[in-house]
Amino acid sequence: MADDPGIDQETFDKLVAEGQPERVARAKAKAAAARKARAADASAGNGGGSTGDGGGETPEQVQERVFNELVEEGQPERVARAKAKAAAARAKRAAESESKPEPAKQPAGAGAGAGAAPAAATTGNGANGAGNGAGVALTPEQRQQRVAAALAARTEGGPHERTGGPETKYAGQEHTHRLLAMVPPTGIQQIRGKQDDKAYTWPHLLTAEFVCLMAVTAFLFVFSALAPAPLRELANPNVTPNPSKAPWYFLGLQEMLRYWHPMIAGVTIPLIFGPLGLIAIPYLDRNPSMRPERRKFAYMLFTMFLVASASLTISGSFFRGPGFNWTWPWTDGIWFTL
Amino acid sequence: MANIPSADELKKRLQDNVIYKSVFRPGSIYRKGYRDTSRDRALAAMNNVLYHLHPVKVKRHGLKLTYTYCLGGTSFFLFILLTVTGIFLMFFYRPAAGAGSEIAYLDMQNLRANVQFGDLVRNMHRWGAHLMVFTTFLHMARVFYHGAYKPPREFNWVVGVILLLITLFLAFTGYLLPWDQLAIWAVQVGTSMAGFTPVFGQQIQFALLGGVEIGPETLLRWYVLHVLALPFILTIFLAVHFWRIRKDGGISGPL
Numbered sequence A: 001m002a003d004d005p006g007i008d009q010e011t012f013d014k015l016v017a018e019g020q021p022e023r024v025a026r027a028k029a030k031a032a033a034a035r036k037a038r039a040a041d042a043s044a045g046n047g048g049g050s051t052g053d054g055g056g057e058t059p060e061q062v063q064e065r066v067f068n069e070l071v072e073e074g075q076p077e078r079v080a081r082a083k084a085k086a087a088a089a090r091a092k093r094a095a096e097s098e099s100k101p102e103p104a105k106q107p108a109g110a111g112a113g114a115g116a117a118p119a120a121a122t123t124g125n126g127a128n129g130a131g132n133g134a135g136v137a138l139t140p141e142q143r144q145q146r147v148a149a150a151l152a153a154r155t156e157g158g159p160h161e162r163t164g165g166p167e168t169k170y171a172g173q174e175h176t177h178r179l180l181a182m183v184p185p186t187g188i189q190q191i192r193g194k195q196d197d198k199a200y201t202w203p204h205l206l207t208a209e210f211v212c213l214m215a216v217t218a219f220l221f222v223f224s225a226l227a228p229a230p231l232r233e234l235a236n237p238n239v240t241p242n243p244s245k246a247p248w249y250f251l252g253l254q255e256m257l258r259y260w261h262p263m264i265a266g267v268t269i270p271l272i273f274g275p276l277g278l279i280a281i282p283y284l285d286r287n288p289s290m291r292p293e294r295r296k297f298a299y300m301l302f303t304m305f306l307v308a309s310a311s312l313t314i315s316g317s318f319f320r321g322p323g324f325n326w327t328w329p330w331t332d333g334i335w336f337t338l
Numbered sequence B: 001m002a003n004i005p006s007a008d009e010l011k012k013r014l015q016d017n018v019i020y021k022s023v024f025r026p027g028s029i030y031r032k033g034y035r036d037t038s039r040d041r042a043l044a045a046m047n048n049v050l051y052h053l054h055p056v057k058v059k060r061h062g063l064k065l066t067y068t069y070c071l072g073g074t075s076f077f078l079f080i081l082l083t084v085t086g087i088f089l090m091f092f093y094r095p096a097a098g099a100g101s102e103i104a105y106l107d108m109q110n111l112r113a114n115v116q117f118g119d120l121v122r123n124m125h126r127w128g129a130h131l132m133v134f135t136t137f138l139h140m141a142r143v144f145y146h147g148a149y150k151p152p153r154e155f156n157w158v159v160g161v162i163l164l165l166i167t168l169f170l171a172f173t174g175y176l177l178p179w180d181q182l183a184i185w186a187v188q189v190g191t192s193m194a195g196f197t198p199v200f201g202q203q204i205q206f207a208l209l210g211g212v213e214i215g216p217e218t219l220l221r222w223y224v225l226h227v228l229a230l231p232f233i234l235t236i237f238l239a240v241h242f243w244r245i246r247k248d249g250g251i252s253g254p255l
Helices: A009-017 A022-043 A059-073 A077-099 A108-116 A119-132 A140-156 A158-163 A201-226 A248-257 A262-284 A296-318 B007-015 B018-023 B038-046 B071-090 B103-113 B118-145 B154-176 B181-194 B201-209 B216-247
Strands: A198-200 B057-059
Touching: A009 A022, A022 A059, A022 A140, A059 A077, A198 A201, A198 B038, A201 B038, A201 B057, A201 B071, A201 B118, A248 A262, A248 A296, A248 B154, A248 B181, A262 B154, A262 B181, A296 B118, B007 B018, B071 B118, B071 B216, B103 B118, B118 B154, B154 B181, B154 B216, B181 B201, B201 B216
Parallel strands: none
Antiparallel strands: A198 B057
8 A cells, every 4th residue: 555645666667768858757756656555455345446536537537638738739738737737627617517516525634523523434335335425435534644645745745746646736726716707997986076074963963053153142131121223202393404324334325325316226236236236146156166266267357346335335325414415424424324 | 749750750740741742843852851852952953943044954164143244134133123123113103294283193103102111112123124134235245255156046135235225215214203393304315316217217206105205105105015015025034034044055165
């Protein structure tokens, strides 16, 4: 019984003599040794005998055969080895699917455990036959030998391990990964810009609003308690007060009436700079930027509008006296009632 | 005296009846009590009228007082305050004037002299109106400087301008109601300006005055405008204004 699948020295010498590269020769010699070992195992009386190999070849044999054929065809050695491995893997898969659904291969630890297991397990395998037994039906002793061989091959390292014993993993045998789909980057959800930083309305916003409204109420309350609203004498259409003024928010208009004809100052200008002009702002201003430094023209125009309104209102309120003539509030007093 | 129910039992009795349950919706914080959880914070906004004014969550920059200065909210709040004080004043005021029976003016004097808190409420109504004009104007300026009228908020700006005009007109119509010298002559000036409107200036003036010159008909007309017509229109536009804020994605972003 060949404990060590190692290499078959005889084959190796022969191949070297034939002029094969030493690496190839070693690989083939190792395969030959493994073959011999298996033959010896089989002859040692393994009743199952079946390796689950439908074509009568073990995967290793397939690998070696394919490798040899390809090398002889003149393929590069690397390619040949890869193809041979693939062929072996195919053969093994075919054998497994034929013999049983479960992979035949067992981890080394499990194999050792099975080796120590009572004979009942083996008889069970034997009773179930090739259809149900382990892919490679082995006696516990054989398993132990295999494990030992695999471990020995591993400790040797190098190419022996890769082409070596029956427990060697080949690339593609297990943990196969397949490419299912290519996902283009445009298919992934794209998030543009920063996500909004949000806070709960209650309590964050509502508390602030409540405080603000209470402050307004308090201000209005205190102001109303302290400052009485005006109530003049009874209306008398026959007595015209001098000056006669509109409420303060219309005093800008009244001020303009001093300068221009009512048609212009009282209607045209307030209508154009007032409702219509204000309403048109978003439709005239097509500048998308909100940054002040990019809205200089808009800022300028609107500030001019505000300053003009404020100046007119202030001058109409505090600088106009009897006859709506110009006065200085610090010398002539203020003619203004809210 | 042994069977005095505990506070928890009382609460349970109060809440476990068909009337209480019919008033407060399932899940309401008023029904099951408020705990400071995310869910209850959301329900506080969702389960009452605030749901239509504020979303459950707002952008954090919107909380910054120096961004909005609370001007729009203040304007709206002043409108509510003016409604409340105005209703109070309506109990004591009749919009009637005419030679020999100046009821409106006498009612004003009575309100100031004899009605409990009458003077205070009248003052609040008057100053509040001025303040509302002021805050609405400032709100407009704030919105402009932040560029908040830009797409998609163009139409809400238009609604805002209409609200500003209605606010001005509300304040102006209120100005007449005391029927004192200040009131009628201010209105005289204002309606004269309106009379210069091209094409149909005279018609506008006639409609506002209820005649060719200011008189008792003017007072009634402006009273109805002030307490009924304009607040009604303002409320509708306010609803549109607030609705559009929600539909346009909340308040605008920072500069």
